Amino acid sequence: MQTKKANASPEKDPSAARLEALFARLAQGETAAISPIYDMTSSAVYAYALAMLKHSFDAEDVLHDCYLRLYAAAGNYRPQGKPMAYLITIARNLCLDRLKERARYAELPEETWERMLQIDSIPDNLQTAEWLQTLKEEDRQIVVLHAVAGMKHREIAQLMELPLATVLSRYARAMKKLRKTITERNEEE
Amino acid sequence: MKNESMESKIAEAFHSVTPDIRETLLSEFNKAEKGVIPMNNETRPGRQKKHWVRYAALAASLMLMLGLGFGVKMISTRNATPDACVMIDVNPSVELFVNRKDVVVSAEALNPDSKKLLAEMDLTGTNVNAAVDTLIGAMVKQGYLNELTNSVLITVESEDSSRSLSLQEALSAEARNSMRNSGLEGAILSQALEHGEEQTAKRYGVSPGKAQLIDRLSAANPSYDIDGLSALSINELCLLYGRNAVEDIHATGQSSDKAYIGKEAAEEIALRHSGISRTDAVMLETELEYENGGLVYEVEFKAGQKEYEYHVSAVTGEVLKYEIEARENDADDDGNKPTAPGGQNHSGSGSGHQTPPSDPAPADPVLISSNKALKIALEHAGADRSNVTRIEVELDREHGTLVYEVEFKFNGFEYDYEIDAATGKILNHKSEPDD
Numbered sequence: 001m002q003t004k005k006a007n008a009s010p011e012k013d014p015s016a017a018r019l020e021a022l023f024a025r026l027a028q029g030e031t032a033a034i035s036p037i038y039d040m041t042s043s044a045v046y047a048y049a050l051a052m053l054k055h056s057f058d059a060e061d062v063l064h065d066c067y068l069r070l071y072a073a074a075g076n077y078r079p080q081g082k083p084m085a086y087l088i089t090i091a092r093n094l095c096l097d098r099l100k101e102r103a104r105y106a107e108l109p110e111e112t113w114e115r116m117l118q119i120d121s122i123p124d125n126l127q128t129a130e131w132l133q134t135l136k137e138e139d140r141q142i143v144v145l146h147a148v149a150g151m152k153h154r155e156i157a158q159l160m161e162l163p164l165a166t167v168l169s170r171y172a173r174a175m176k177k178l179r180k181t182i183t184e185r186n187e188e189e
Numbered sequence: 190m191k192n193e194s195m196e197s198k199i200a201e202a203f204h205s206v207t208p209d210i211r212e213t214l215l216s217e218f219n220k221a222e223k224g225v226i227p228m229n230n231e232t233r234p235g236r237q238k239k240h241w242v243r244y245a246a247l248a249a250s251l252m253l254m255l256g257l258g259f260g261v262k263m264i265s266t267r268n269a270t271p272d273a274c275v276m277i278d279v280n281p282s283v284e285l286f287v288n289r290k291d292v293v294v295s296a297e298a299l300n301p302d303s304k305k306l307l308a309e310m311d312l313t314g315t316n317v318n319a320a321v322d323t324l325i326g327a328m329v330k331q332g333y334l335n336e337l338t339n340s341v342l343i344t345v346e347s348e349d350s351s352r353s354l355s356l357q358e359a360l361s362a363e364a365r366n367s368m369r370n371s372g373l374e375g376a377i378l379s380q381a382l383e384h385g386e387e388q389t390a391k392r393y394g395v396s397p398g399k400a401q402l403i404d405r406l407s408a409a410n411p412s413y414d415i416d417g418l419s420a421l422s423i424n425e426l427c428l429l430y431g432r433n434a435v436e437d438i439h440a441t442g443q444s445s446d447k448a449y450i451g452k453e454a455a456e457e458i459a460l461r462h463s464g465i466s467r468t469d470a471v472m473l474e475t476e477l478e479y480e481n482g483g484l485v486y487e488v489e490f491k492a493g494q495k496e497y498e499y500h501v502s503a504v505t506g507e508v509l510k511y512e513i514e515a516r517e518n519d520a521d522d523d524g525n526k527p528t529a530p531g532g533q534n535h536s537g538s539g540s541g542h543q544t545p546p547s548d549p550a551p552a553d554p555v556l557i558s559s560n561k562a563l564k565i566a567l568e569h570a571g572a573d574r575s576n577v578t579r580i581e582v583e584l585d586r587e588h589g590t591l592v593y594e595v596e597f598k599f600n601g602f603e604y605d606y607e608i609d610a611a612t613g614k615i616l617n618h619k620s621e622p623d624d
Contacts, residue, residue: 019544031218040209047203060208067214118206128202131195149194153487175192 015040019083027074034067041084045091049073051132051144052095054110056076069094088145092159117138129179139174143163220297226566227458237265253595271295273347273356275317276382276478277324277364279340281306282396287317287356295319299396306331317356318363325367326594333370337448339375340427341368344398346382353381361441376442378402378427395419402426405438413479421479424448429479446477449503459499465492477503510583511559556610559584562593565613566606569621572599584610592616598623 019040025033045066049059065111069090077086113132117125132140141160145151157167233420265271271286271294281303296312298304306327312320324339328334334341341364347353357379368375395403399419406429407413412575427444442611450458452475460467465474470490478487484503491497500510559582566576581596596603607617 025476034214034218035211038209038214038468042209043200043204043207046207050203056206060210063208064213067210068217071214071218077586116206117202122202122205125202125205128199131199143196143199144203147199175195178195179190 020079047148276344278342278399322367329371338424340424340444343379376444455501459488562608566595
């Protein structure tokens with residue numbers, strides 16, 4: 001364990017270390033490890049899948065397949081302090097497959113953010129739904145990955161195959177826009 | 190607002206809508222670990238892969254990646270490729286993957302009961318007919334199939350619809366014969382699995398075949414609630430199927446209703462409650478139906494100037510609900526006014542009705558009678574019995590208290606009362622213009 005620590009990135013956070021340990025246990029066939037893994041990561045995977053697919057059924061499918069794939073591949077994971085990014089990469093591939101499939105077959109109508117965030121039953125989510133609605137597609141993905149998955153801009157850039165500078169400026173633009181929405185809202189009222 | 194607080198709000202929102210599928214995942218992990226994994230390298234042109242193909246392929250790749258065998262049987266690809274999946278539902282639910290030559294390449298337990306069942310047999314490599322025979326035989330032996338529950342649901346999933354149909358036919362006959370050999374008359378429903386049922390199945394925690402049967406029943410009868418239906422047994426669902434025309438399901442045999450009090454008994458109970466003798470009741474009709482999470486007998490009949498409808502619990506024989514209505518369309522000039530619910534109201538009845546022998550209220554002696562409840566409501570409304578129509582009195586449990594729900598129409602208004610069944614106190618009442 002000591003030697004591994006030396007290799008790890010300096011800002012390695014404790015939750016990443018815990019997640020990596022859980023991945024290792026899962027790889028050894030300890031299926032119960034999925035429960036804490038799910039607690040720590042499922043909302044990030046689901047949020048990202050929603051942002052990519054804009055449909056709650058599809059997103060739930062991806063959520064499901066993502067963990068099956070993690071179980072199958074956990075043994076291949078090499079601890080580098082980025083377990084969340086690893087999981088999101090699996091989710092991304094599943095989403096891309098699904099988008100390809102969708103383009104070929106049926107046109108699935110997109111759901112609104114109000115629906116995906118179930119504001120009928122959870123009115124507190126209304127503001128978030130409004131925010132996400134106002135953002136541009138790629139900005140939205142970046143915000144979700146940063147806010148929900150807690151990924152670093154550098155990791156997001158790697159995942160989305162974009163230059164770091166682009167991710168940083170898009171993130172800044174998105175945040176500015178969200179703040180503007182709040183100010184406008186307040187002025188209206 | 191700071192970035193951090195905006196972000197945490199977003200994170201919270203997603204957290205609140207993320208479904209919890211841990212249990213599904215765990216059971217699939219465990220299944221993949223110990224089950225027999227059919228190889229599936231065949232790529233199907235076009236359409237999205239069926240769920241079992243997806244899982245099978247995934248599970249196979251999982252085994253390859255881990256590079257270890259948990260006692261996994263790998264079957265050579267050519268003969269192992271399943272081209273159909275047969276699901277047998279009784280209470281144990283079993284999934285058989287069948288190849289082109291009708292050989293079972295793997296058998297999977299879909300619930301704990303079937304795990305026990307399959308632990309005692311090895312169906313892999315046998316002909317699917319023989320496998321079904323073995324399974325049904327074991328289910329009879331272990332008491333899953335008996336006089337009270339004799340229904341089997343066979344669901345076939347295959348890309349080829351004629352293949353699916355011929356499997357359905359052959360296996361229905363096989364299952365029926367197998368039960369006959371054990372001295373049991375069975376009822377077999379068979380269906381082809383439509384795409385997309387695995388979603389419903391996952392959501393309700395039932396097998397895909399059962400999920401589809403539930404979907405079709407609820408489509409045929411919109412008053413059924415899916416949650417309630419999911420809790421019913423295959424036998425109960427098959428009984429309901431008998432009550433509802435459902436397309437695309439093939440049926441042979443009659444599902445057993447011996448676990449219930451039976452039509453005759455339900456009719457007796459309803460008649461006794463109404464104080465009408467069997468000879469006076471005309472157009473007597475009784476059906477087994479589903480209501481509020483359980484099976485009930487709906488008993489309908491007419492007598493004199495009134496129509497009676499009773500809902501009698503199929504299990505306990507308790508009168509759950511009854512409705513007595515005046516037959517408004519009938520000629521009514523012999524002074525025989527439409528009157529209130531059966532029982533103690535003698536005033537208007539004539540034409541040879543027997544006066545009921547005793548208070549017909551449901552068993553509990555502490556409760557006031559339904560007639561008393563009606564009387565309280567009528568008095569409160571200032572209504573005269575002879576002028577009210579569409580009387581409905583129902584004993585119901587509300588927040589733990591037994592209440593009579595009394596409804597009637599009078600003078601262009603619809604009245605709705607809730608009366609404490611123990612004290613006779615009016616708990617709630619409203620009236621609105623009748624439209």
